[in-house]
Amino acid sequence: MDAFITGAGWITPLGTDLGEVWDAILAGTPAPVRELPGPPGHKPHFAVSVPPRLVDSVARHPRLRRSSNISLFAAVAALAALRDAGLDPASPGNCAAIFAVSDGGVIYTRKFYDQVVREGAGSPLLFPETVYNAPGSHVAALLGLDGITYTLVGDASAGLAAVELGIQLLASGQVDHCLVAGAEEADWVLGEAYRQWRLSSSAIQIGSNRGALIADGAAAIVLSRQGRYLIESVSGGVPFFRQSEAAASLAAALGQLPPAIAPSRAISSANGTFVDRAERAAIEAAYGPIPTVYPKISLGDPFGASALMQIICAVQSLRRPGPAGSLLVPVIGLNHQAAAALISNRG
Amino acid sequence: MMIAAIREVRAQDPAFAPQQLLIGATGGGMTFGEAFFRSLAAGGPDRRHAAWLANYNPQKPVLDAQEEAGFRVPSAIIANACASGSNAIGHAFELIRRGRRGAILCGGYDALSELVFRGFDSLQASTAEKVRPFDAARTGLVLGEGAALLALENHEHARARGARILGLVTGYGISTDTHHITQPHPSGIGPRLAMERALASAGCAAQSVDYINAHGTATLFNDATEGLAIAQLFGNRVPVSSTKSMMGHALGGAGAIEAVISLLAIREGLLPPNINFTACDPAWDLDIVANRSRPATLRRVLSNSFGFGGTNASLVIESAGGAN
Numbered sequence: 031m032d033a034f035i036t037g038a039g040w041i042t043p044l045g046t047d048l049g050e051v052w053d054a055i056l057a058g059t060p061a062p063v064r065e066l067p068g069p070p071g072h073k074p075h076f077a078v079s080v081p082p083r084l085v086d087s088v089a090r091h092p093r094l095r096r097s098s099n100i101s102l103f104a105a106v107a108a109l110a111a112l113r114d115a116g117l118d119p120a121s122p123g124n125c126a127a128i129f130a131v132s133d134g135g136v137i138y139t140r141k142f143y144d145q146v147v148r149e150g151a152g153s154p155l156l157f158p159e160t161v162y163n164a165p166g167s168h169v170a171a172l173l174g175l176d177g178i179t180y181t182l183v184g185d186a187s188a189g190l191a192a193v194e195l196g197i198q199l200l201a202s203g204q205v206d207h208c209l210v211a212g213a214e215e216a217d218w219v220l221g222e223a224y225r226q227w228r229l230s231s232s233a234i235q236i237g238s239n240r241g242a243l244i245a246d247g248a249a250a251i252v253l254s255r256q257g258r259y260l261i262e263s264v265s266g267g268v269p270f271f272r273q274s275e276a277a278a279s280l281a282a283a284l285g286q287l288p289p290a291i292a293p294s295r296a297i298s299s300a301n302g303t304f305v306d307r308a309e310r311a312a313i314e315a316a317y318g319p320i321p322t323v324y325p326k327i328s329l330g331d332p333f334g335a336s337a338l339m340q341i342i343c344a345v346q347s348l349r350r351p352g353p354a355g356s357l358l359v360p361v362i363g364l365n366h367q368a369a370a371a372l373i374s375n376r377g
Numbered sequence: 378m379m380i381a382a383i384r385e386v387r388a389q390d391p392a393f394a395p396q397q398l399l400i401g402a403t404g405g406g407m408t409f410g411e412a413f414f415r416s417l418a419a420g421g422p423d424r425r426h427a428a429w430l431a432n433y434n435p436q437k438p439v440l441d442a443q444e445e446a447g448f449r450v451p452s453a454i455i456a457n458a459c460a461s462g463s464n465a466i467g468h469a470f471e472l473i474r475r476g477r478r479g480a481i482l483c484g485g486y487d488a489l490s491e492l493v494f495r496g497f498d499s500l501q502a503s504t505a506e507k508v509r510p511f512d513a514a515r516t517g518l519v520l521g522e523g524a525a526l527l528a529l530e531n532h533e534h535a536r537a538r539g540a541r542i543l544g545l546v547t548g549y550g551i552s553t554d555t556h557h558i559t560q561p562h563p564s565g566i567g568p569r570l571a572m573e574r575a576l577a578s579a580g581c582a583a584q585s586v587d588y589i590n591a592h593g594t595a596t597l598f599n600d601a602t603e604g605l606a607i608a609q610l611f612g613n614r615v616p617v618s619s620t621k622s623m624m625g626h627a628l629g630g631a632g633a634i635e636a637v638i639s640l641l642a643i644r645e646g647l648l649p650p651n652i653n654f655t656a657c658d659p660a661w662d663l664d665i666v667a668n669r670s671r672p673a674t675l676r677r678v679l680s681n682s683f684g685f686g687g688t689n690a691s692l693v694i695e696s697a698g699g700a701n
Contacts, residue, residue, distance in 0.1 A: 162456035167686030266451035
């Protein structure tokens with residue numbers, strides 16, 4: 031069974047318009063960096079963040095008005111993807127929804143636990159939003175989906191695992207469409223955590239190994255059995271137990287893709303960490319040097335959402351006039367797996 | 378806990394070679410995140426806490442277990458709150474039934490954490506008293522922890538290699554209750570849809586189910602809706618118990634633990650009891666396995682798991698019969 035991407039939507043620090051954000055990525059335009067609000071006396075941390083006005087369209091929905099940013103981002107991206115696919119969000123039909131997150135609702139988690147530490151109890155309004163599947167729950171409610179809803183948690187590779195799961199559900203005949211979304215929100219405590227882990231930076235410089243620039247946002251695609259943008263193949267995730275194994279894991283993932291397809295362009299997962307060299311080594315060993323786009327220069331790294339953003343970049347690339355061919359989406363996460371996908375225009 | 382569970386699987390069946398791991402979890406390594414946050418709140422020193430952070434993500438215990446067992450295969454962590462463990466087993470079942478995988482190691486885990494404890498307390502969903510599922514005097518849940526894994530494999534392949542077959546997963550139902558993030562719709566539609574879909578998936582009728590291992594958290598809301606849905610679908614003909622009355626609620630691990638309990642119930646010919654039971658909630662007429670186990674010949678068991686976010690999962694588990 032073939033699985034096609036029939037709709038895409040995202041909310042990024044550079045906006046929500048697919049074409050405009052893609053142009054900014056191609057131009058290497060970085061999103062504005064801002065300091066994350068943190069406790070006084072602690073180190074400052076920086077991120078590229080989604081402008082608050084971009085969630086206005088969903089923020090007053092009764093189900094979402096007390097939710098954390100991550101759920102608002104997921105809702106904006108999901109609604110846009112369904113509309114782009116020509117589906118009515120009020121009645122999307124027999125549709126499953128798969129979500130990928132890395133750190134999840136970290137803002138409310140931090141607020142709730144801060145109350146626990148300081149006061150011995152936390153607010154019942156905050157706790158429900160701390161669960162990883164809160165964005166999936168809210169979006170399912172928004173769309174009236176009473177069937178299959180899954181949330182996968184992991185590093186950036188969870189996005190491709192979610193796509194693979196969506197393809198499995200389509201192939202099973204259980205659903206006609208599958209919404210696959212990734213979402214993440216930035217917070218000071220994440221900045222501090224990744225800093226202590228030596229994986230974050232206040233700026234992104236590919237190949238520098240200085241660290242990733244934390245970002246928030248969401249990206250969503252709709253998978254259907256017919257369409258134009260074909261997912262030729264998605265590898266399974268290949269685990270790595272230490273960073274030095276990441277290149278070999280991605281090489282193994284690339285080895286699962288159809289050998290007859292040589293990609294004309296790669297949409298990189300490079301983020302200024304060990305990922306950059308590992309990814310380049312694996313790709314060059316498999317395909318030689320190929321033109322590569324680096325979306326995280328512009329968008330930062332919204333970990334759980336980043337693979338879906340790479341896929342949307344691939345779709346945008348295929349939507350534009352240019353050389354035909356297949357696009358490679360390689361993903362190396364920070365502490366779980368490597369995976370890869372190939373996407374082609376079959377229009 | 379994950380390492381202990383995977384060692385047990387390896388000890389029981391050294392030849393089992395999974396092509397994938399599907400694991401449910403909801404809190405992950407939350408205790409490490411708590412330690413990190415407390416160190417920040419105390420203005421503690423940097424760097425030394427990096428190891429805590431590395432253990433925070435829910436994939437880390439899975440990776441540790443994979444490395445321990447030498448399983449260099451894809452792993453996915455399903456975080457559908459308290460239904461996660463059943464979702465992982467259910468989706469693994471679907472992949473094997475449809476021929477996309479031959480063997481999957483699936484299950485779930487979760488560990489007690491202060492944040493989760495305080496969270497359920499904030500919702501007034503937990504109790505300081507005995508946990509009494511389906512009881513008229515129930516006052517809430519008691520948290521537990523644990524991990525459970527199933528070596529799930531294509532039936533013919535398992536038989537061909539001479540594997541000891543403990544039981545069969547024959548059905549899986551999933552539904553999403555869009556009513557509220559923590560409260561099920563009072564009609565019980567979410568649990569009912571999950572159970573109906575599991576029965577349809579197994580190709581069996583409600584009358585053929587011999588025992589229901591209920592989600593049964595002993596919260597007012599869960600038991601009200603689950604009890605109603607069970608009564609609507611099964612009447613009082615099928616014995617029901619919640620083993621959370623003995624094990625506590627292991628959240629992302631609960632569905633997997635209860636799948637193992639269902640297998641043991643079938644093997645031992647015993648209905649596990651719903652302890653601390655005094656009187657059935659008058660809202661429904663159910664055959665609760667009150668306080669003592671009962672001998673029974675079990676061929677088909679339904680195991681329920683429901684969670685925050687309105688996520689509901691039901692598994693049909695059957696006796697291997699002559700499958701060995």
